[in-house]
Each structure stands twice: as C-alpha cells, then as structure tokens.
Amino acid sequence: MERRTATSLLGWGVLLLFVAPLCAGFLGTLLPAFGLVPGLAETEGFSVLFADARFWPAVRLTLQTGFLATALVMVLTIVCLVCVQRTRVWRWVLASLPPLLAVPHAALAVGVLFLITPSGWVARVFSPWLTGWERPPDFWVAPDAEGMTLVLGLVVKEFPFLLLAALAQLPSLNVEASLSIGRTLGYSPARCWSRLILPQLYPRIRSTLLIILAFNLSVVDMALLLGPGNPPTFSVFLMSLVNDPGMRAAASAGALILALGVFASFVGLYGLEQLISLWAKARRANGRRGATLNRWRGVGVGLVSAVLLFSVLGLVMLVLWSFTRRWRFPDALPQQWSAAHWATRSDVLVQPLVLSVYFAIGTMVLAIVAAVVWLELERLNRVPQINSVWFIPLLVPQVTLLFGWQAVALLMGADGHWLTVLYSHWVYALPYVVLILATAWREHDPAWHHAANTLGGGYWRVLSRVHMPLLAKPLCQAAAVALAVSVAQYLPTLLLGAGRYQTLAIELVTSFGGVDRRVIAALALMQSLLPLLAFFAALIVPWIIMKPRARAWQR
Amino acid sequence: MRTNTRKKTAKSLLFSLLATLALSLPTAHAIEPDSDWTAVVEEARGQTVYFNAWGGSDRINSYLQWAADNLQEQYGVTLKHVKVGDIAEVVGQLEAAKQVGRNEDGNVDLMWVNGENFAAMKRNSLTWGPFADNLEHTNIVKDSPSIQFDFSVPVDGLESPWGGAQLVFIHDTAVMDEPPQSAAELLTYVVGGARFTYPAPPAFHGTTLIKQFLIELTDNPEALAKPVDAATFDEVTEPLWVYLDTLHPELRGKGKSWPNSGEATRQLLDDGEVDIALSFNPNEATAAVRSGQLPDSVRTYVFRDGTIGNTHFVTIPWNASAKAGAMVVANYLLSPEAQARKANPDYWGDPTVLDLTRLNEEDRKAFTDIDLGVWALPIGSGKVLPEPHASWAEALEQAWIERYGS
Known part of the structure; x- marks a missing residue:
C-alpha cells in the first residue's frame, strides 16, 4: 500500500510540474491585466x-x-x-x-x-x-x-x-x-x-x-x-x-x-x-x-x-x-x-547550434521520462487516464501563458536562468510526447507482460527488456518530436531566458533584419537539419534495436 | 580583502510550485565607480559579463566574439554578448527590475546605448555611476561635444564612448549616377520613379532619417536643440508631415510595408528593389563589397549640407552583477587594439572615438594603415549635423506611428 501511494504521488508530481506553470502563467497574465500586481502593474x-x-x-x-x-x-x-x-x-x-x-x-x-x-x-x-x-x-x-x-x-x-x-x-x-x-x-x-x-x-x-x-x-x-x-x-x-x-x-x-x-x-x-x-x-x-x-x-x-x-x-x-x-x-x-561563411562565420553559427542541441536533448530526455512515468502509472491504474489537460499548452496562445510565466519568473528572480528555459521547453514538448506515446502504451498487448512475468521477469526487467524495446518505434518518434519542438521554441526561450540564450531559433529571428542573407540561410538550415536528423534517427534506431531480437526469434 | 571577493555564496535551485526558482543570496560589491583601477582589474578576473547589445549585424557579433576571446586571455573576464533587437526593450526590463526592487544580481552588466535610451536611463537612475572617467583609456579619448553630450544630454561619465556614427546613403552608380543631395531632391527623385524606402520608426535608421528630414525642412531649427515643447511641436514638425505625406505613396511598399532595419535596405539595394540604402556606418559599403554583399559599383555619400552624426556608448546598470568586469570590458573596448580593429571595414568599420594624436606611433599606424576603399564615405567629405535633443526621438516616433503606423 505504501509503495502504491508513493508511486502514484510520483505521477501526480509529474502532472503538477506540468500544470503549475500553466496556472502560474494564467494568473501572471490575469492579475497584471487588472492592475493587481504592485510594482509590476498597478492600474x-x-x-x-x-x-x-x-x-x-x-x-x-x-x-x-x-x-x-x-x-x-x-x-x-x-x-x-x-x-x-x-x-x-x-x-x-x-x-x-x-x-x-x-x-x-x-x-x-x-x-x-x-x-x-x-x-x-x-x-x-x-x-x-x-x-x-x-x-x-x-x-x-x-x-x-x-x-x-x-x-x-x-x-x-x-x-x-x-x-x-x-x-x-x-x-x-x-x-x-x-x-x-x-x-x-x-x-x-x-x-x-x-x-x-x-x-x-x-x-x-x-x-x-x-x-x-x-x-x-x-x-x-x-x-x-x-x-x-x-x-x-x-x-x-x-x-x-x-x-x-x-x-x-x-x-x-x-x-x-x-x-x-x-x-x-x-x-x-x-x-x-x-x-x-x-x-x-x-x-x-x-x-x-x-x-x-x-x-x-x-x-x-x-x-x-x-x-x-x-x-x-x-x-x-x-x-x-x-x-x-x-x-x-x-x-x-x-x-x-x-563555403567560406560556414568557416569564417563559425563563431556566430556554432554557439547557437550547441545551445539548441543542449536544450533539445534536455527536453527530449525529460519529456520522455515524464511521459513514460505517467503512462506506466496509468497502465498500472495508479493514476487516471487524462487526455484533455495535455492539450492546454497547444490551445492557449503562447503569448498568454508566457507573459504570465515571465512575470512570475521575474518576481521570483528565476528569469534568465537556463533551468527556467528548459522547463518551458519541456512544458511545450510534453503534450506531443504524451499524445504520441499514449496510443502505443494503451494499445500495447498486456499478454507480453504476463508472458514475461511468467518467465520470471521482475517489473523493471520486463519494462526495460520487453516493453520499451517493443515500443521503440513510438518512443523514438516521440523523442524526435520533442527535439523538434525544443529546437523551434522562440517565445519561451526569449521571454524566460531574458534574451541570454541565443539558440538557433532566437538567433534566426532576432538577427533576421540585419544579418548577411547567407548567414541567415545557414542558421535556418541548421535549425532544419537538427529535427530532420532526429526524425531520420527515429526511423533507424528502432530497426537497430529490434534487429538482433528478430534474429533471435527466427533462430 | 579576500572575503570581499565577489562570489556566489549560495546558489540553490528550488523546484517550487510555480516555476524553477533560482535564489541568489545578495553579495557584497567591493567596487565603486571610482575604485582604484588595479583593484577593479583584480576583482574582474573570473567574472562573467553579460553585454546586452544590438545583435542585428553578424559583423558586429563577430567583432564582439573576438573581443571576448581577448578579454578572456588578457583579463580572465568572460564576455557574453546578449543580442537584442532594440535596446529600448532592455531599458524597459531594467525599469521593471527597479520597480520590483531587484537592486542586486541584475541580468545586464553592460549595455550599448545612446540618445533617448541613455536619456531614459539617466532620468530614471538606471545607470550605476560615473565609471567612465575612471577607465585606464579615458585619457586617449577625443574631446568632442558629441562625446560629452549624448543627444544634448550631459554624459557625466555615466557611459563610456565606443564609436562614432553618421547617417550615410549608399547608391549603385550603375543605376543612379548622381544621387539626390537633399531631402527635397530625394522627393523629386522618388516621385520621378527612383526606388526608395526606409525602416519604419522606431527602427533606429528610420527615426534618424526623419530627424534628418526635419532638420532640413523645419522653419524653426533652433527648437530642435532644446527639449520638445508640446505647445510648438505641431508647428515645428508640420513641414515634415507634409513632406512624408507626399513621399510615402511613392515608396517601395507604397508606405504600407517597410523594411525592418537599415541593413535590410542594404540587402534591398543589392537585390535591386531600392536605389539608395541607409546606413549609420560610413564604411559599411566597403565591408559589404568585400564580403560579396554589394556590387563593386556602389558608393557612399551624404547630403550636400551634411547629415546627422553621433556617438554611441556603453553603460553599466545600477544593479549589474559584474560591475568590475563590465568596467574592464568598457576599458578594453577603448583600447587602441580594439578600436583599430573596429575601425577596419573588414571587421566592422565603425569610426573611432580615440584622439589619434594622443596615441604612440605604433598604435597610430594601426589606424592610418586601414584601407577604407573607394566604396566608403570619402574622409572629410561628410559634414556632420548634431542630433536634436534626445526627447525628439520619442516624440517624432509617436507622431509618425499615429499618422502612418496603423
């Protein structure tokens, strides 16, 4: 019973982490709109x-x-x-x-x-x-x-x-x-x-x-x-x-x-x-x-x-x-x-690329972990099936949530911190990851678990050796989408990062008016290639994972 | 004084209900604007300086990257260029920080400003103090009115000069051999079919161009040196609006669609969509031709009776986290090494604020060796007109937006 409560608390924790900034963002927009925040908006x-x-x-x-x-x-x-x-x-x-x-x-x-x-x-x-x-x-x-x-x-x-x-x-x-x-x-x-x-x-x-x-x-x-x-x-x-x-x-x-x-x-x-x-x-x-x-x-x-x-x-x-x-x-x-600008302008090209990759990988890992935790707990009946909540960030305009989130971050002194930026990327990537994985997770045949359990596999062993590999394809797709979402995030990075995190998205938009068209093209190309590579990897990786297993099966 | 060395005593990150919360305990600032220079340099070592500066030019961005490498090597200071679209936004963020009482650990250590933005910062006490007079390189800076008065506002050491600028026009001799020499001639050219446009104010180049028009057209030029008087504003500016009303329908985009920066007009010139581009850098054309962004046939010029020129500066906000580091950066930006590279069109081409007669032979040679090319504004050819008082920028921008902005 104790463990049951603890694990379902973990699930609720994930949901709370997701919902909290949405509520904070909403309040952070609502209150200033009516002039109710001393110091920030008084009329x-x-x-x-x-x-x-x-x-x-x-x-x-x-x-x-x-x-x-x-x-x-x-x-x-x-x-x-x-x-x-x-x-x-x-x-x-x-x-x-x-x-x-x-x-x-x-x-x-x-x-x-x-x-x-x-x-x-x-x-x-x-x-x-x-x-x-x-x-x-x-x-x-x-x-x-x-x-x-x-x-x-x-x-x-x-x-x-x-x-x-x-x-x-x-x-x-x-x-x-x-x-x-x-x-x-x-x-x-x-x-x-x-x-x-x-x-x-x-x-x-x-x-x-x-x-x-x-x-x-x-x-x-x-x-x-x-x-x-x-x-x-x-x-x-x-x-x-x-x-x-x-x-x-x-x-x-x-x-x-x-x-x-x-x-x-x-x-x-x-x-x-x-x-x-x-x-x-x-x-x-x-x-x-x-x-x-x-x-x-x-x-x-x-x-x-x-x-x-x-x-x-x-x-x-x-x-x-x-x-x-x-x-x-x-x-x-x-x-x-x-090809000279690729070399001579590497100083303005490489840093944004590296930063985008950091945020993308962080977002990808955290979103996959959170989604898997939630869906596993859902499968084990520790948390209920919730579908609508995940749509909130996709349906509410980014401006509305992020103005408020920025105000809250400003009041707390958390604006301009990389964790705040990563957090916002996670909130915007998680819905896609959950929605992609939910179908696969819910349709996954429980017979696999029963069979694996019968063969003596414990929970973690079954999860890591049977469940995850079988779902490698949707997992990889979801990871690629999380990465693509993170790489594309302009507004959260700008507003919550206090302009300090010059990712490819920021660099491309802020410098568009003045920069050399060839450098703009290079930035846009890199911003496109990151998700393209991820989607390509999402096609290849499951195949690599499943191949030895398939061979073993045939034997 | 080891204990005074600034270090983050505790930095704990709490995942709270609302957001990631970064708590930094207040730290002691040993450095004052007039601290002993060796103490400043010592304190600066290891600091990270966030420099908020317009990031719309990749050449400038590359220049700052070069400066960052040297600062790291020579002073152990890490310079991070925070690229902003319009520095007025940063002034706004600082005002917000002031209102919520964030007087420590600010996000901005150094910023690139002048004119109305400096005036706003000075008015609202967002600057730190008279650090500029305390820099090692202050004694080699020019004595010039535009360095002591920023758009008629006394600088008082609150900002440190960085470079000079003048509104210039770039034209393609293959298309237009004899370009217009005044606002009035420009109108005749445009009505006659010449292709022209300018960035919509409050974009910097756009605001400067309408100030230039106003200087030429108004019947009351002496009013421009003083703060805007609401009572006479309409009278002083009337000729400008009459002029723009005629000009706008003839522009590229028919006065309904505007390029978003001066650099964009340079690109439009290369594309053949306009015949005259605007720049605030007399040497920009040289840099652009050499890097393949403009044809060989372009030349730079200013109107017969001159164009607006000014100085741009860097300043340290009152709540900067790394004040010593920011002073070291401001000082480095004034070094002959940094100024000479900046004056070179291959890197930036921004006119220096140093008085070359105060440099030693070797340093002076670094400047005189620079090949500005035939594409740049010929030295000595451009008469410089003073900026109107800082208050004019905002008043003109607002009036422009009311008339043409919606």
Whole structure:
C-alpha cells in the first residue's frame, strides 16, 4: 500500500510540474491585466490597450490572416485526400510529409521569403526571358501589408500537419468500402467523399484543426518574419508592449483578449460546423449523383503539388544561399559560390547550434521520462487516464501563458536562468510526447507482460527488456518530436531566458533584419537539419534495436 | 580583502510550485565607480559579463566574439554578448527590475546605448555611476561635444564612448549616377520613379532619417536643440508631415510595408528593389563589397549640407552583477587594439572615438594603415549635423506611428 501511494504521488508530481506553470502563467497574465500586481502593474491595462491606435488594425489583421490560413489548410487537406490519393503524386506527398513537419516554422519562413519577394527565386527563374524584368518588379512586396505572405507561410507549414492527422484517421474509416458502395449507387467519387467520408472524418481531426487555428491566430516568430510590421499582427503588437515597463498591464490585458479571441474563434468554428452540417444533410438526400471528378482532379493535384514543391524549394533556397558569395537578380543560380561563411562565420553559427542541441536533448530526455512515468502509472491504474489537460499548452496562445510565466519568473528572480528555459521547453514538448506515446502504451498487448512475468521477469526487467524495446518505434518518434519542438521554441526561450540564450531559433529571428542573407540561410538550415536528423534517427534506431531480437526469434 | 571577493555564496535551485526558482543570496560589491583601477582589474578576473547589445549585424557579433576571446586571455573576464533587437526593450526590463526592487544580481552588466535610451536611463537612475572617467583609456579619448553630450544630454561619465556614427546613403552608380543631395531632391527623385524606402520608426535608421528630414525642412531649427515643447511641436514638425505625406505613396511598399532595419535596405539595394540604402556606418559599403554583399559599383555619400552624426556608448546598470568586469570590458573596448580593429571595414568599420594624436606611433599606424576603399564615405567629405535633443526621438516616433503606423 505504501509503495502504491508513493508511486502514484510520483505521477501526480509529474502532472503538477506540468500544470503549475500553466496556472502560474494564467494568473501572471490575469492579475497584471487588472492592475493587481504592485510594482509590476498597478492600474488595469484594458483602457490603455483600447486607446492604442494599433489595437483594432492589429485585431483585424490577425483575424484575417488566422482564419484565411486555417481555411486554406482545411481546403488543401480535403483536396489532397479527394484528388491526389491513388495518383502517381501520392507517393511523393507521403514521402514529403515527415521532413516538412520536422522543419521549424522560422526556417521555413525564411525559405519562403527567398522564393517570393520581387527579387526572389521565383521571379529570378522567369526573368528576364519570360517576364522581361531586368530589375525586380515593384508592384508587390513581401512581406506585404495585408499579411498574405504570412498566410502563405502558415499554409505551407500547417497543411502537412493536418494532412498527417487526417491520414492517421483514414484506416478506421473504411474509405475503400464507402467509395465502392457510393460508386455502386452511381455517386461520383467527390460526392462519396463529401457525403460519406468527410462527415465521419471531420470530428476526428477537429482537435488538430483547433490547434492550427489557435496557432495561426497567435504565432509570433513567423509573424515577425513574414507578417507586416505596421500594424503588426496582434501577438507581435503585444510583444512590443510587454517589455515596456509601463505597459505590462496593457500587454497582459491584450494577452487575455487574445486567449478569449481564440476561444471565441473555437465557438465560431463550431457554429460554422453546425451550419455546414445542416446544409450538407439537406444536400446529402437530394439524390444528385454529380459529374466525374476527372475534370477537377488535375487542378487538385496541381495545387497540392505546387504547395509541397514550394516548401521543398524553400529548403533548397536555404542550401543555395548558405553557399553563395554573389547572387543578384535576375540570375537563377548564384554567380559565385563559396563555403567560406560556414568557416569564417563559425563563431556566430556554432554557439547557437550547441545551445539548441543542449536544450533539445534536455527536453527530449525529460519529456520522455515524464511521459513514460505517467503512462506506466496509468497502465498500472495508479493514476487516471487524462487526455484533455495535455492539450492546454497547444490551445492557449503562447503569448498568454508566457507573459504570465515571465512575470512570475521575474518576481521570483528565476528569469534568465537556463533551468527556467528548459522547463518551458519541456512544458511545450510534453503534450506531443504524451499524445504520441499514449496510443502505443494503451494499445500495447498486456499478454507480453504476463508472458514475461511468467518467465520470471521482475517489473523493471520486463519494462526495460520487453516493453520499451517493443515500443521503440513510438518512443523514438516521440523523442524526435520533442527535439523538434525544443529546437523551434522562440517565445519561451526569449521571454524566460531574458534574451541570454541565443539558440538557433532566437538567433534566426532576432538577427533576421540585419544579418548577411547567407548567414541567415545557414542558421535556418541548421535549425532544419537538427529535427530532420532526429526524425531520420527515429526511423533507424528502432530497426537497430529490434534487429538482433528478430534474429533471435527466427533462430 | 579576500572575503570581499565577489562570489556566489549560495546558489540553490528550488523546484517550487510555480516555476524553477533560482535564489541568489545578495553579495557584497567591493567596487565603486571610482575604485582604484588595479583593484577593479583584480576583482574582474573570473567574472562573467553579460553585454546586452544590438545583435542585428553578424559583423558586429563577430567583432564582439573576438573581443571576448581577448578579454578572456588578457583579463580572465568572460564576455557574453546578449543580442537584442532594440535596446529600448532592455531599458524597459531594467525599469521593471527597479520597480520590483531587484537592486542586486541584475541580468545586464553592460549595455550599448545612446540618445533617448541613455536619456531614459539617466532620468530614471538606471545607470550605476560615473565609471567612465575612471577607465585606464579615458585619457586617449577625443574631446568632442558629441562625446560629452549624448543627444544634448550631459554624459557625466555615466557611459563610456565606443564609436562614432553618421547617417550615410549608399547608391549603385550603375543605376543612379548622381544621387539626390537633399531631402527635397530625394522627393523629386522618388516621385520621378527612383526606388526608395526606409525602416519604419522606431527602427533606429528610420527615426534618424526623419530627424534628418526635419532638420532640413523645419522653419524653426533652433527648437530642435532644446527639449520638445508640446505647445510648438505641431508647428515645428508640420513641414515634415507634409513632406512624408507626399513621399510615402511613392515608396517601395507604397508606405504600407517597410523594411525592418537599415541593413535590410542594404540587402534591398543589392537585390535591386531600392536605389539608395541607409546606413549609420560610413564604411559599411566597403565591408559589404568585400564580403560579396554589394556590387563593386556602389558608393557612399551624404547630403550636400551634411547629415546627422553621433556617438554611441556603453553603460553599466545600477544593479549589474559584474560591475568590475563590465568596467574592464568598457576599458578594453577603448583600447587602441580594439578600436583599430573596429575601425577596419573588414571587421566592422565603425569610426573611432580615440584622439589619434594622443596615441604612440605604433598604435597610430594601426589606424592610418586601414584601407577604407573607394566604396566608403570619402574622409572629410561628410559634414556632420548634431542630433536634436534626445526627447525628439520619442516624440517624432509617436507622431509618425499615429499618422502612418496603423
């Protein structure tokens, strides 16, 4: 009984460590917003915020970019499922998903910019032979004032995320059966999808869509790189307030409004969902069979290929620019190549890399340990199954939690400490790790344990020799995701680290305005390579672990 | 005085309910701004100095890395460059720390400031004390008004000079052979189709450019040397807004989308998206051409009647953890060795604050040997205009944001 209590306390300890900063962050934002923190924020911040000329333009811009990007992600995902499956492109789509998911937002944003500015690669490739442009055109700029550059960046990055979530659900939906039944009844494939499959699929990817919507409405790093500056998006506007001591209350008030806005958007999305489902229900029974998909299939395939090609080209741009010496408009490739900046600028490249690796490995180890502890205790019935709590950091805007967390850290004198930064990375990585491992842990056949126990294996022996190796694949995947999440963290590192920890994410964003484009490319490339290597390792390592066992089995 | 040697007596990390909590017990500071220099150097050995400085230029970042290596070797001081986007944010953090009473163990030991940020620090007593007059190298610094008065605010030894700067324009002779020589000419050029843009204030280069425009356009230039008077602000600045109202629709981005730094305009010049770039470094073009970031055909110039110039400084906050170390760093940054490297466009190209006549032959040669190249602002060609009083920066920035920022 004693041990039972002790171990379940361990589980609750893990959960408390996870929840405490979320509560502290919330209170640390709530109280200053109402001016209740002496010394930090003594008068309420809402009136200051509403009086600021940038408030409404920033709100409008945020809603515009956030909703447009989310809608486009949803449309692209559906188009991809309906049009691209069972074509030759499909294999390439599947192959491109994991690397595109692994690449951090900021790095991809840099790649996108290298493509789409008036002097970017897309214009270069077609100039001057097709366009006649000897100099870059001047009828658009990127980033643009309406935030379309940001929308593009968000779509390119979030589309693979939603697609992957949808793909994970398809096997349980029996798509083939639905399609063949529908077709037997004479419905076109597009109608089979819209009437039979999508209504089942949507509820299963709703949580992912909400995460994407929340992210699109509150992102900071990508908005700094791709968003307009005057006015900026709402989160970026709040970032400009939070470091102004007289503005802490206003910044906190804004962070609360952002959280409420995101929540209201969830409700709005739910309402929209209901309307669409009413409309779809009426349509479903109208009996029309619809034309064939063939006409539109080509367009869909083209669209999806273009988006994916765009991301991949963005990454190629990072490689090209990092090895460039001279490359002017309108040349499609650099005039002079050089690997020199990799060597001469190693002083500004190596330190951030090392720091990112430290935080990533720390985050990975701590997140895996915490998740395994929690899920093991859950399996042993020492703690209950909890799913919703892990979603909190993914659904609440980072700005909202981190402003408060920073305020608390500031009051406690813990800001600028590496442990605080590591702690924040852990909080943001743990949800993904738990959610990935939970399925594997819960579906793991208990017969393995019984068999191993019967053979005389104790708890630890069974865990380390049977359970963990069998789950090596999800464990490695979760570890890779934890590493990718840590490497991409901009806001926690900046706010809680007091700017002292120049990781790749920080270095890339803060120095973007001024640094040599070739160094920017090198930084972004390194920030992309870390998670890519991790995902590659996640494919290889389980195979290496299982190989000798499989051989023994065959013998 | 061994016992006075600063060391963290206890550093215990507690995982509390709320966050990781790092408790540092208060430590005694033996060093005062006027302490004996040998005592400062002795105390500094082993200290880590967090230097908060704008990190938007990789050349500057590399220069500081070089300085860090030398400081470690010569003084046993570890210099950590904390790269910031806008030093005003750090001033804000210090004000917040002051409000919550964090008077010890601050996060910032040394910071790169001037102008309105220094004025704000001085006003709110965020500086430590007159350490600058106590540095070993103070006696080789120039006697110049911009070193004694930072944007008209008396320096009083609260900050130590680091380098000089002047607003300059870089143009590509292959595209534009005879660039505009005044604000008025610039407008004519831009309306006539020349490509131009500037970083939106409060970005440093943007604020400086509109101050430059104001100096040229206002009917009341003597008002700029004094603190802003709310009663006359509109009258003094009216010509500026009329000018910008005409200029903005003609800019790259139509006055709705702006580059975020002066360096970004340099990149846009290389891309061909603008015809004139802004810089605050008369030698930046040389460095950029040599490293392959600008074409050989660029040249640097200033307007016919001159452009704004100033001095930038380093200062130590009142709650710095490593004050002795920070003094050693400030002093090293003034050494002929460090200043000569900084003046070299291959590394940075920032004009020195030293009086070359006060150096010995060998040290002077290190400066005169520097090849500034044809791309830099020709020496002696740029008339320097004084900065308006520090209060103008914020007032202009706010007025600009109200008009064009949303």
